[in-house]
Every structure is written in C-alpha cells, then in structure tokens.
C-alpha cells in the first residue's frame with residue numbers, strides 16, 4: 236500500500252491503513268480475525284499483551300506455522316481480560332513497516348469516567364525515507380569496515396529517522412478534539428521497533444490509570460516514558476480555558492520528535508511548527 240506522509244506518498248506494507256483498523260471488543264468476547272496473506276512472503280499476526288492459546292499467538296516457528304503468500308488463517312480466541320493491546324505482524328522485519336494496529340478490550344463495566352477517548356500509536360519509521368543517515372558512511376560515521384560492529388545495528392532508533400503518531404509525521408499531526416474541561420482518556424502505545432519515547436501534553440498533567448493494560452493506583456505525572464511494546468492509559472483534563480495544545484513525543488537518546496494536537500472546540504489557532512530537531516523552524 237501507499238501511505239501519505241505530509242503530502243508524500245510512500246510505499247509500505249499495512250493492514251489497509253497505518254495504523255491498521257482498531258479492533259474493539261468486550262471482555263469475554265471471542266476475537267475472530269481472518270488473515271489473508273497478500274504479501275510476497277510469509278506472515279503471521281501476534282496479539283501483543285494478550286494471552287491466547289499458543290496456536291493463535293502468531294510467533295512463527297514457535298507457536299504457529301507461518302502463513303504463506305496467498306494462504307489464509309483464522310485467528311479465533313476468547314479475550315477475558317480488558318485492556319489496551321496491539322496487534323502486529325511477527326515475521327522478520329514486517330513490524331517495522333505499517334503492519335500494526337490497536338486492539339482494545341473494554342471491561343464489562345467501565346469504572347473510569349471520561350468524556351471521550353483516543354488511541355495514540357507511537358512509531359519510529361523509515362519506509363519511503365531516502366536519507367538513511369545511519370546507514371550512509373559520512374565523515375562523522377566512518378565506513379562499516381572501520382566501525383564498531385555496533386554501528387551495524389540501529390541502537391536507539393538511528394535507522395528510523397521519522398517519528399509518527401497514528402501514522403502521521405509532525406508536519407501533518409493527528410488532531411484530537413475535546414471540549415474545554417473534558418476528561419479525555421488516552422491510550423498511548425509504543426509500537427516502535429527500536430525507540431523509547433518520552434510523552435507529554437503541553438500545559439496538562441497526566442493521570443496514569445493502567446500500564447500494559449493492567450489497572451494501577453492512579454498516579455499523576457508530567458510525562459511518561461514508554462519502552463517498546465509498552466502501553467499507558469492516562470486521563471487528561473482538557474484546559475478549561477480551551478486552546479490548542481501540543482501532544483509531544485520525544486525519542487530517548489537521539490534527536491527528532493513527533494506530535495499530535497489536542498484541540499478544544501472553538502480554538503482554531505495552530506501551535507507553531509517545529510523542526511525535527513525540536514527547535515523552532
């Protein structure tokens with residue numbers, strides 16, 4: 236498929252959209268997903284954070300035979316535990332592309348009170364990006380033969396120059412709408428292959444209610460750190476005065492940033508765009 240990165244159509248592999256369609260069910264429901272492999276190589280789907288029977292867990296060679304090109308597989312299992320989860324391809328580097336999506340299991344009775352909710356999937360990205368700085372020898376980065384073997388590996392996301400929030404680069408951010416004073420539930424998920432993130436909402440505090448799908452003693456913080464695969468559910472009270480606020484995502488240990496916007500009804504202002512180094516442009 237092609238996806239739009241701020242006006243640039245880039246080729247990638249995805250489940251129709253990036254992220255893929257949200258799967259939402261209730262605790263105790265049966266998840267049933269028909270996979271049809273239209274890729275040129277084997278694939279499987281892994282249900283990140285869920286605990287399905289082994290044969291449905293999508294780890295090729297360990298829990299499931301890979302699904303060959305042109306073949307299909309029906310995933311079917313019960314989802315007894317509520318929480319914020321993810322699904323993604325689990326063959327080779329397929330997860331590095333767009334083959335992922337959110338999976339929400341709602342509790343039978345929701346104990347949290349909030350006015351609206353959004354899911355934010357944080358990703359590091361390279362498909363369609365020409366300048367793979369970390370893979371091109373430069374004066375600063377000598378050719379691989381002279382380099383530390385570690386340079387062959389993208390520690391800290393160096394091979395993923397772009398950061399996406401819900402499949403969108405900072406130049407074209409997702410906009411979360413709320414009314415002033417709304418209590419907003421955010422399900423924040425790190426689906427990146429190689430990047431830890433710091434996450435914050437300008438001018439707002441975050442009350443953490445769940446980590447990795449499990450309820451925790453509510454804790455109010457300024458920012459979160461999410462390792463790869465982690466999910467945090469937070470409550471945010473949109474500013475009573477309204478306005479447009481940056482939802483900022485900063486990679487740990489390197490330059491760059493990603494963002495979405497929290498826009499209160501009646502506010503048209505757009506915060507100034509900032510360059511990928513985080514400095515105003």
Ligand SMILES: [Cu+2]
Pocket residue numbers: 281283323464
């Ligand atoms: Cu996973």
